């Protein structure tokens with residue numbers, strides 16, 4: 108019930124209470140120690156954190172064994188294929204195809220004998236262990252699109268999904284393999300604060316530019332099924348930036364009278380490449396090594412308690428706004444700290460049919476290119492319907508935009524449902540209370556929703572506007588007009604305030 112897509116990677120951080128490893132997902136803001144049960148706030152998400160892939164190759168002799176085993180495995184595949192081809196040729200004559208497994212087994216047996224000889228004839232001349240930096244960026248990509256479906260009707264779609272990207276962060280003539288998603292890595296460790304017992308590091312270069320390029324790549328258009336997009340707006344919300352250090356072993360091996368340079372990946376226990384000595388010389392000259400001390404920060408843990416009353420805070424790992432279970436006060440998690448957030452409650456009296464949901468309320472200002480300033484949804488609707496706007500619908504009086512302070516557990520459909528009418532409350536008189544509301548008053552928290560912080564909500568303002576328009580608004584507006592007003596315009600938003608609004612449970616289940 109993590110709610111976060113399986114793509115996030117995990118880091119193991121020592122527990123401040125008992126010293127055991129606490130497993131923390133890359134984007135998590137909270138974590139619990141499985142050994143002592145203590146709850147922690149995760150700090151250090153502000154800048155890039157430095158993480159280390161554990162080296163599973165202990166020394167030069169083990170690296171040599173990886174080389175031998177890898178070559179033997181490749182040999183087995185080659186031999187198996189060759190034997191299979193021969194048998195396949197003969198079986199065509201007899202009309203009875205033989206199973207491939209027998210050829211594969213025979214290949215294995217031949218390769219095992221070949222490997223034994225290789226093992227006996229290979230020895231290490233020299234070895235260097237080093238760490239190579241890779242930039243990793245993980246986040247949520249919020250996308251909204253207005254376009255036409257196959258029948259030509261204007262439609263609007265939205266989704267949010269987890270994205271992840273990687274780029275090499277060093278210039279080296281070493282033939283380092285690229286690295287894709289990190290989710291295959293079992294676990295990572297934070298960079299040791301002491302800097303001791305750390306292997307030399309290939310000098311990281313241009314971290315800022317590489318992170319920027321990664322972000323731009325992840326932000327690119329992705330097609331929505333069945334919609335010809337006319338206007339797309341995407342927000343990449345970065346949840347984790349990390350420089351991941353991968354262990355490599357550069358070996359020089361004497362093998363059957365030849366000298367080879369071999370690069371072994373210590374995290375994956377595979378042989379990346381084996382080169383003849385002429386090229387090997389180039390490899391050994393290549394590394395420009397940096398002092399590990401100059402690298403940025405690490406993830407940390409801090410006790411998770413209500414800063415006001417010391418009470419328990421809910422330990423949803425990815426939550427960014429937490430309501431204290433004792434005093435009802437709300438806190439947002441930013442910069443590794445909890446900040447008190449005042450909130451108001453808008454309700455007509457809670458019943459079993461309704462739930463309180465958090466929204467970030469912003470004031471927005473939309474400025475057309477060289478044109479008018481729009482500060483309410485009513486104005487926006489008026490402008491969308493006519494090229495030359497009628498006098499603005501001043502009676503509307505709403506100059507605010509409510510952006511959901513939550514997201515579904517990665518389920519695009521639910522986000523879409525909840526955003527269908529994000530800007531309008533239920534009709535009828537509302538009771539407005541100032542928070543905090545004590546949990547005893549029945550403050551419900553829908554379990555499947557995960558709160559988002561004010562900064563992310565602010566970034567999503569334009570998307571919320573786009574999705575806040577109803578089907579009638581869309582039908583009455585021309586595509587160029589939509590593009591000019593929602594795409595090309597400039598948007599300014601105020602600092603958001605938190606409002607808990609009553610929403611019918613039926614709407615949540617839809």
Ligand SMILES: [Zn+2]
Pocket residue numbers: 122123124125126127140141142143144145
């Ligand atoms: Zn512990």
Ligand SMILES: [Zn+2]
Pocket residue numbers: 413414415416417418431432433434435436
């Ligand atoms: Zn409290």
